[in-house]
Structure formats: structure tokens, C-alpha cells
Amino acid sequence: MDQLQPPANRRSGANGGGRRVYDLLRAQMADGSLAVGARLPSTRALAADLGVARSTVTVAYEQLAAEGFVATAPGRSARVAAPLAPRAESRAPAGPGPLRAAALSAYGQRLAALELLTAQTSATESAPIDFLYGAVAARDFPTLAWKRAYQAELLRQRPSLYYGAPEGDPDLRQALQGYLRRARGLTCSAEQILIVQGAQQAIDLCARLLLDADSAYVFEDPGYVMARRCFEASGARGLAVGVDSLGMDTSSLPGDSGLRLAYVTPSHQFPLGGVLPVGRRQELLRWARQQDAWIIEDDYDGEFRYGQRPIDALQSMDTDGRVLYIGTFSKALSPQLRLAYMVLPERLVPLFRKAKRLADRHAPVMEQRVLAALLDSGAYERHVRRMRRENERRRNALLDAIRRHLPADAKVAGSAAGLHLVLWLPALRPRHEPQLIAAARAAGVGVYGVSPLFARPPGAMAPRPAGLILGYASLTLAQIDAGMQRLAGALAVLA
Numbered sequence: 458m459d460q461l462q463p464p465a466n467r468r469s470g471a472n473g474g475g476r477r478v479y480d481l482l483r484a485q486m487a488d489g490s491l492a493v494g495a496r497l498p499s500t501r502a503l504a505a506d507l508g509v510a511r512s513t514v515t516v517a518y519e520q521l522a523a524e525g526f527v528a529t530a531p532g533r534s535a536r537v538a539a540p541l542a543p544r545a546e547s548r549a550p551a552g553p554g555p556l557r558a559a560a561l562s563a564y565g566q567r568l569a570a571l572e573l574l575t576a577q578t579s580a581t582e583s584a585p586i587d588f589l590y591g592a593v594a595a596r597d598f599p600t601l602a603w604k605r606a607y608q609a610e611l612l613r614q615r616p617s618l619y620y621g622a623p624e625g626d627p628d629l630r631q632a633l634q635g636y637l638r639r640a641r642g643l644t645c646s647a648e649q650i651l652i653v654q655g656a657q658q659a660i661d662l663c664a665r666l667l668l669d670a671d672s673a674y675v676f677e678d679p680g681y682v683m684a685r686r687c688f689e690a691s692g693a694r695g696l697a698v699g700v701d702s703l704g705m706d707t708s709s710l711p712g713d714s715g716l717r718l719a720y721v722t723p724s725h726q727f728p729l730g731g732v733l734p735v736g737r738r739q740e741l742l743r744w745a746r747q748q749d750a751w752i753i754e755d756d757y758d759g760e761f762r763y764g765q766r767p768i769d770a771l772q773s774m775d776t777d778g779r780v781l782y783i784g785t786f787s788k789a790l791s792p793q794l795r796l797a798y799m800v801l802p803e804r805l806v807p808l809f810r811k812a813k814r815l816a817d818r819h820a821p822v823m824e825q826r827v828l829a830a831l832l833d834s835g836a837y838e839r840h841v842r843r844m845r846r847e848n849e850r851r852r853n854a855l856l857d858a859i860r861r862h863l864p865a866d867a868k869v870a871g872s873a874a875g876l877h878l879v880l881w882l883p884a885l886r887p888r889h890e891p892q893l894i895a896a897a898r899a900a901g902v903g904v905y906g907v908s909p910l911f912a913r914p915p916g917a918m919a920p921r922p923a924g925l926i927l928g929y930a931s932l933t934l935a936q937i938d939a940g941m942q943r944l945a946g947a948l949a950v951l952a
């Protein structure tokens with residue numbers, strides 16, 4: 458029985474329990490001390506040798522028998538039934554290596570090759586004064602109204618908790634139908650509305666359902682990079698269309714075969730801020746009809762137009778059922794809420810509902826019901842009006858600070874709407890943007906270059922100055938003024 462004696466550095470007794478006996482026997486099987494067919498000692502004898510209770514040994518034998526390493530039979534000694542390979546020596550975990558192409562789908566290979574890093578995430582830490590576009594002030598969130606509606610929903614008696622409908626909560630879709638008619642001039646039925654987890658999911662669904670690897674799409678240049686990446690991941694071919702002060706230059710729309718869709722931000726072009734005029738909207742709709750293509754209208758901040766009523770959505774002019782409208786709560790409430798919506802042509806409704814169900818079943822139900830309550834009560838629209846006034850004050854403060862602190866040749870674009878503007882600096886070229894951004898960050902100011910949002914190389918476009926995108930919705934008036942003072946200092950360093 459010497460081969461079954463516990464190692465000298467192992468303490469005998471019952472404290473180790475069945476696991477200690479189990480590990481000991483497995484180790485003897487692995488190193489060959491107990492070969493296949495070898496007879497094991499009786500439970501009584503082994504318990505006496507190891508100084509443990511007989512029941513402890515019995516538990517270990519039963520576990521080994523259940524795993525097939527030991528064979529037992531009434532009235533016969535237990536025997537080793539199967540060999541046990543030695544356990545591999547512990548090794549330091551290998552570093553991540555590149556995935557083999559064969560291990561990935563075609564979609565996975567395309568996605569692996571894409572660079573998703575955007576201007577907003579390129580800095581590891583936010584600056585003390587950060588003109589981050591897409592950010593909103595946490596203090597602006599309607600905390601009390603949200604809390605009241607959320608508590609009321611929590612206390613509402615429900616017969617059971619189960620998955621919701623993939624198209625979204627019916628109360629929210631009904632409330633959105635009325636809101637979109639009032640606020641965006643958009644006429645639709647509640648059945649055409651699909652609730653999604655952020656506008657990014659809406660764009661991803663469009664890419665998956667409307668594009669193939671042998672098709673093509675049109676996008677604004679410069680434009681929203683994360684939308685372009687979704688379309689690129691489908692394998693489709695992207696065709697850039699230039700943007701001017703009025704938005705997409707629709708006179709330059711290509712007539713290539715295989716064009717499936719155009720992605721546009723007509724109410725406030727991202728990032729340059731142009732508002733697509735009626736003539737160009739009509740030209741875009743005619744182009745879609747001729748190409749038999751879809752139009753994806755991303756209305757990411759359409760509620761925020763200053764000095765006049767927000768312009769109606771492009772979808773309100775669509776008579777052919779070609780426009781897929783995307784709206785979001787990210788800019789009015791919070792980008793962390795991850796709730797947005799689509800208004801779909803009727804013929805696409807069943808397909809998108811199926812895709813949404815497969816993707817994630819449905820968006821969070823509790824938050825949908827809270828939003829429905831805020832829309833029904835009028836609290837949401839009151840909040841939007843308040844935010845429009847607050848952000849107009851911030852925009853005016855930024856325009857004033859640019860005028861007072863920055864060089865006289867600095868130009869502003871896209872300030873009539875939205876939550877950001879573009880600052881052009883004619884004294885600098887696009888290649889100077891990284892230096893300026895670094896100098897500003899050293900001074901405690903976060904600013905973001907416009908160049909990463911262009912798809913075409915500089916040589917393929919007319920020469921342009923350096924540009925910065927300045928988001929102002931998360932800052933105080935004092936921060937805005939101080940930030941422009943510090944940016945002026947950074948510019949002086951580069952002069």
C-alpha cells in the first residue's frame with residue numbers, strides 16, 4: 458500500500474475531506490502508480506492509512522466510479538478501469554494571436570480589418586474642459602420626471618413578466634406617432650415604428666438587411682464614421698458624395714448599377730451642419746426612385762434648431778415608401794439610455810421585426826414604458842423645449858467666445874442647429890490638426906479634428922483649412938469661455 462501513502466508535505470486527517478482523497482488517487486493513476494486493472498484497497502483500509510473517516514473514502518471512490526476511472530461491483534474490490542493522462546504542466550497564458558481567416562466568417566474577416574476608433578475615443582482621458590460632440594450634460598437629464606414615471610411603472614401590477622414584442626412597447630409607439638406628427642411633420646402609423654437600442658442598431662439592421670457584398674451605397678463625405686463602418690462590414694462598395702454648406706451635393710449622386718441605398722443626415726448634416734433644402738431633397742428622392750434604392754434618414758438631433766421651427770423630416774416628403782427614418786432619444790435625454798426608433802416603409806415592417814427579434818428580442822421594456830408616460834403627459838416635449846433654450850444659450854456663448862478670443866479669420870459652420878459646430882482655421886492645414894489637439898489637451902481643453910470624418914484622401918478634394926468639431930451641450934457658459942481662451946493659447950503655440 459506504499460503507493461497510496463499521502464505525500465510527506467500533505468497533512469493527514471479529516472480536514473482535507475473527500476477532495477484530498479480523490480486528488481491523491483487521481484495523481485497515482487496519472488503517474489502510473491495505479492495502472493489499469495490495479496486493485497484499490499478497501500475503503501476501511503485506506504481510511505485507516507490516511508487517517509480519515511471511511512465515509513470520506515467512500516465519497517471519493519463513488520466520484521471516481523461515476524467518472525469511469527474506477528470499476529466497482531458488489532462483493533469485489535474496486536479496480537482502476539481507465540488510464541488517466543498526466544495533467545499538463547501549468548504554463549503562462551499565451552498572448553492573443555491573430556485569428557486564422559478560416560476561423561472567421563466573411564463578415565468577421567471584414568470586421569476584423571476595420572478600425573472603429575473615432576475622434577471621440579482617441580484620448581484616454583477626458584480633458585477638464587471637453588468640447589466632446591455627442592455628449593450632453595448629466596445635470597440636464599429630467600431626473601424628477603423620470604423618477605416619478607419609473608416609480609409609477611414599478612408599482613403597476615402586471616400578471617407576469619415575459620419578453621416583449623420585438624417592435625417595441627405599443628404605448629410608446631402610439632405616443633411616438635403623435636409626437637413625430639407634431640414635432641417633425643412626419644405622418645405614419647404606430648405599426649411602422651420599430652423601437653431599437655440606439656440609432657447604431659438601426660443602422661446595423663439596415664446594413665444587414667439592405668446590402669450585399671456585391672452591392673453599393675452612397676454616403677456623405679465627411680460624415681458619420683460609425684454608420685460607414687456598418688455598411689463597410691457588409692462588404693458593399695461605398696461611394697462618397699461631397700458635402701457643402703447645404704448638405705449633400707445631390708447633383709453629384711452617382712448612377713452606378715447595384716446602388717442599394719443612400720445614408721444622409723438632411724436636417725443637420727453631420728458634421729458640417731448644413732440643412733438640406735427642398736430642391737435637393739426632391740432630387741434625392743428622384744434619384745432613389747430611378748435607382749430603385751432606399752434612403753436612410755438619420756435625424757440624430759433634429760429637435761434642436763435655433764431661431765425657427767425645426768425643419769420637417771425628409772420622410773414627410775416621401776411618396777414612394779423609400780425612406781427609412783431613424784430618430785433617437787440620445788441627444789434630448791442621454792446617449793447612455795440606448796433607445797431610438799425607426800419609421801419604416803410598410804413593406805419592410807415584417808422583415809425588420811424579424812431581424813430585431815433575432816438580434817436581441819426587444820429593447821428594455823421598463824424604459825420604454827417610462828418614455829411613453831413622459832410623452833403622453835407632455836413632460837418630454839417640455840423638456841425638449843427647455844433643452845433647446847439651454848443649448849441655444851450655450852451655442853451663443855460659444856460663438857461669442859470664438860469672436861472674442863480666437864483669430865479674426867476663424868470661421869464657423871453648422872451653428873444654426875444641433876449640439877455642435879465646426880470651427881475652420883484658415884491659418885492652419887489639416888495636417889496641423891493633431892498638433893493643435895495635443896497642444897489644446899496640454900492646456901486642459903478637449904477638441905476634435907474634422908479630418909478623421911472624411912473618407913476621401915486630401916488629394917481627391919479641394920484644399921481646405923484645418924477644422925475642429927466643438928460640441929457644447931455638456932458644458933457651462935463659464936467653461937465655454939475659458940475653453941476658448943485656452944484654445945487661443947494653444948493656437949499661439951503653433952503660430
